[in-house]
Amino acid sequence: MVTLKIKNIEFSYPGIPVLKDISLEIMPGEVLAIVGKNGAGKSTLIKCMNRILEPEKGVVFLGERDLKIMQRKDIAKSMAYLSQKASYTFPITVFDAVLSGRYPHRAWNSDKEDEIKVSEVLKILELESLSMRYFNEISGGQQQQVLIARALVQEAAIFLFDEPTSDLDIKHQLEVMETVRKIVREKKVSAVVTIHDLNLAARYADRLIMLKNGLIFAAGSAASVLTEENITQAYGVRVLINQIEGKPHIIPMRPIDPERRSENNV
């Protein structure tokens, strides 16, 4: 089991600082949700975890090793990344898309063992009937499941999901999150999920991190992170919070200007 440790990382796109001094640790067997408004740096943070983007400052440790000096294939053996919008320029089949998860384990081509692993995973996720369909032609929910299948054959210990639910209808949102949690529980791996839906985050994440202005604004359990005050500060939205099945349930009320509100309070 591998832990991912992030220490004081900073990242900026030309002229725009996005992440300022972020430190966190991801433990095996947990689902960690990253929340925050658009542009808060959720996706950037997840890409820095995997060296898709290289942080300007700070270190990322995968187990004992510094990510910066690792081979990409070695990173890929431990960490899988599932992008927000997956699309292939040239049409390929679901089977081939999943098979590409075996790439980090092979020198230049797949073999029989890889094909068997793909068939197994497709069966587990009940995607067998799609295996010869073209990836770009199946629904968004199915595509997300295919990406999960790819990450499974990759045999990674850490799964990085960049907004896996944002394009899906409510049923598929739940299905994807159920799959994520099930994999984490059964395989004792860890998952990092950036997500907009705070109620899904509350329900499925073991721990939450709320980003604001490139910093970690709040971290901890759903109950401690998703408070009225925090959400107002981080999103500029007035909310009501209920309790459903022991988890906070957020009902957005209206947008407000957080600065003005704190003035009024004074």
Place this chain on the structure above:
Amino acid sequence: MILSDLSKTRKQYRAFIGKKIFIIFVFIFLIFVLSGIAVTIGPMKFSFQDVYKTIINHFHAGCFNIPEMSEAVIWKIRIPRILTALLAGFGLALAGVQMQGILRNPLASPFTLGISAGAGFGASLAVLMGISFIGGKYFLIGNAFLFSLIPAFAIFFLSRIRRISPGVMILAGISLTYIFSAGGTLISYFSQAEDLKALYVWMMGDVGKTTWADLGPFAIVLIISTVMLFWKGWALNIMNAGDETAKSLGVNVERTRIFIMAISSLITASVICFTGMIGFVGLVAPHITRSLIGADNRFLVPASGFFGAAFLLGADIISMKIVEPSVLPVGIITALLGGPLFFLLIIKRKGRQYW
């Protein structure tokens, strides 16, 4: 029970792969058939039997009584011509399919990206300044390669600095083509009439000007490049999913792209040096092949090469037959054939659109 289900999914996939391999063998078979036909065709009339008697006699001297004339024509002209067509077609299609893959752009090809224009400029510089007489043909190849790298890397860096769409990439290629052809025109304006004619003929794109001595280095360049590109097929598949996903799966995206772009430019440059400008093969052959066997580069790359070889040889047969006994430069035929073929592909595309 579970085991049989597993093997069912895999069996389907195996059948799918089997079909791809079968098509590759069909292309190879096609190459043999077309070569067999091409060797009997030419301005000199020999009967079918005489041609094959000559070939057999070459390996087992004294089998038949062969006039020296037919031995010379078939062995020194026709067979090098066929091999040149096959190598050039293979190379152009291979360069095209690789460029389409790394740039994730179905319109990429040596010609649409201005790489051919760059190579052409480099070669004409060498021919018209008389450099070729000093360094020989291989200086010409080197020069063409050097200049082919300019548009190749201009496109490459443009696509890195700015996120440009496939369409803009092609527009950049067109502008580079204009720059290089203006440069070529400038050189020819200041050159001798004789050189000019030589250059003009060279530009037409013809597979009939290579000798056995040329074929050796030409084949070596192509074989080495091909081997280096073939084992990148799976990496190319992964890059089809986008740079971020490719990186996350362990592909060194930047290095792979530079490597493949350089090798593809070398292939393009060497084909152009030995044959001149032969258009459309690099664009059309990968498209037709992809529509037949799919986008899995592990199979698409070799299949495109073989199809390109068959396509160019087929075009060369037409170029020899169409206005007999004259032989047209094959570049004219590939453009006349490839243009409408590409048009047809645009009209007929449906379902799995990719551009």
